[in-house]
Amino acid sequence: MSIHQELIIEASQYLDTNGASLKPLPDAFNENKLVSDLYQALVLTRLFDETAINLQRTGIIGTYASCRGQEAIGVAIGHAMLADDVFIPYYRDIATQFQRGVLLEETLQYWGGDERGSNFSQQANDFPLCVPIATQLCHAVGIAFALKYQSKPNVAVVTCGDGATSKGDFYEALNMAGAMSLPTLFVINNNQWAISVPLERQTASPTLAHKALAAGISAVQVDGNDLLAMYINVSDALEQIRQTGKPFLIEAVTYRLSDHTTADDATRYMSQKALDDAKQKEPLIRFKRFLTDQHSWTDKEDQALYQQCQQQVDTSVEMYKNLPPQQPGEFFDYMYEQLPNSLVEQKQAFLDGLKRHE
């Protein structure tokens, strides 16, 4: 019997759960600016997430999908990407979006049931949050094609959850990117749960990263709660993709510390013990310990940061509440660049109907 190739996936971690470094860190992490920027983004995302859940509970926004526990993955991606790279998110990726120029109030607007929230004022090319599972991976491959076709030195960065790796579009996209050698970074956000179905019921694959190997794509499994490991691996992957033009995949292992969405009740399927264990490994505590131990971060600085981030979130809530409503019938206007006669008629009938009710 001959062996074609041994399928080995390496696991990458830099900080243990206490925030102590397991190996020497790149010099960049000795600089206060980078690490404090990363931490600021973590805290902002966490506070936004908590606020958004409260806003849903009080009826100010609609159903919301929390990203609690997986903020480090999104922050690392957003921080490592270049402005002209293109980000193609799934629906829990606000941490990356905030780093990419999407405004907090736009995110509230989206979850508040207003399409205008995906018309990002500060971000021209990134895709909006993707709700159908795994479809976005195919879009990313096409975007990577366009970047290559236009001779741009950029990468299409796409994320999905662990459940998405069971879908056909996941395999089709990976295979396409591999076969056509397209500059795509796939990041699987493995938070262990697809609503109520745990990872062990999702696949028999030893890791989700292994799924890349069949497509001829190199991959690594990273501790997704370790912000430094995520940042280093995403940065390295992007650099490698820019050099080789070939796709790469990162499986980021984390844990969903929330219900699937505000419409879900995870106590029906997630044990309290599993949740408590996962909380011990969550990214914010770990990174704060790292900052305290290696950057002399003080509790006072920490409190000031939380206060400043909460203020930013509160301001965005006020801005969201004060946004003007859509024009009546605006939902007709973007179906086509130019409305066909049949839609002009339907819109007029709709507007006439409104008048009769006045």
Place this chain on the structure above:
Amino acid sequence: MNEWTMIEAVNHALAFQLRANPNTVILGEDVGVNGGVFRATDGLQQEFGEQRVIDTPLAESAIIGMSIGMASQGLIPIPEIQFMGFIYPAIDQILSHAARLRNRTRGRLSCPMVIRAPFGGGIHAPEHHSESTEAIFAHIPGLRVMIPSSPARAYGLLIAAIQDPDPVIFLEPKRIYRDGKQAIEDNGEALPLDTCFTLREGIDLTLVSWGAMVKETLQAAEQLAAKGIDAEVIDVATIKPLDIDTITDSVNKTGRCIIIHEAAKTCGVGAEIAALLAEKSITSLLAPIQRVTGYDTVMPMFQNEHFYMPSTERIIKAATKAMEYR
């Protein structure tokens, strides 16, 4: 002037647009080296290169999904789905994304693309190669669905579809791909979108059809003329959005309407046209609207497909019945 069949007209329209706009790319299964299984893209990879006429892996959902990504970044992808029977894995991408990207982002991103697929029966093909499920796509908000019925309309409508800034499903009636030639000038001139074409004027009744069935419909009109019945024939051409004005103008004049399509009867595009006529022209009607269509069965394999396809005889029978109402 060139004398082209429909498949040649498609090929030349594609070549014209590839030449005119360097952002235009063709992708799909067997479209490159092989030039497409029907030869729609014959010679295009040789002329425009492997980066613009791309043989993809065999994955319909990814072909369409990838095209959406390309379109969002300024390219104009023209994906080919080899047969309509194989488009269904891509419906999620078409319905959930291609048709919605402009609306979801309030115009920030858009999806200018043309999905070409040969469709329809009557060519003695294997199972799953004879579908005509255009109504599925006509139901989806945000799409255009276009179907040519002659070489000249294939050329002019395909040019129009590629120049259109929104996603178009362009269905090519493969039964008439090589059914005669027409003189066409290769000048890149587009035919109007969202417009029916009146192919024959008449005063007694209106025959409405599209795609390959236009052939039988025109034959029926000729035979009816011999019996002294003067039929108007309309080729719908763009079934979504529908140019109902041309149809109502005709029916207001004739008072009788027969809709002919190959697709299954229930919830076919004929049902939509009949409903619109009921809304807009019921007082002009002298006879019930009739539909001459395929049956609500699976498209039979080729031993029986001729029983399924609407025939000239069935159209004449319906027309004769309509004329009995005074």
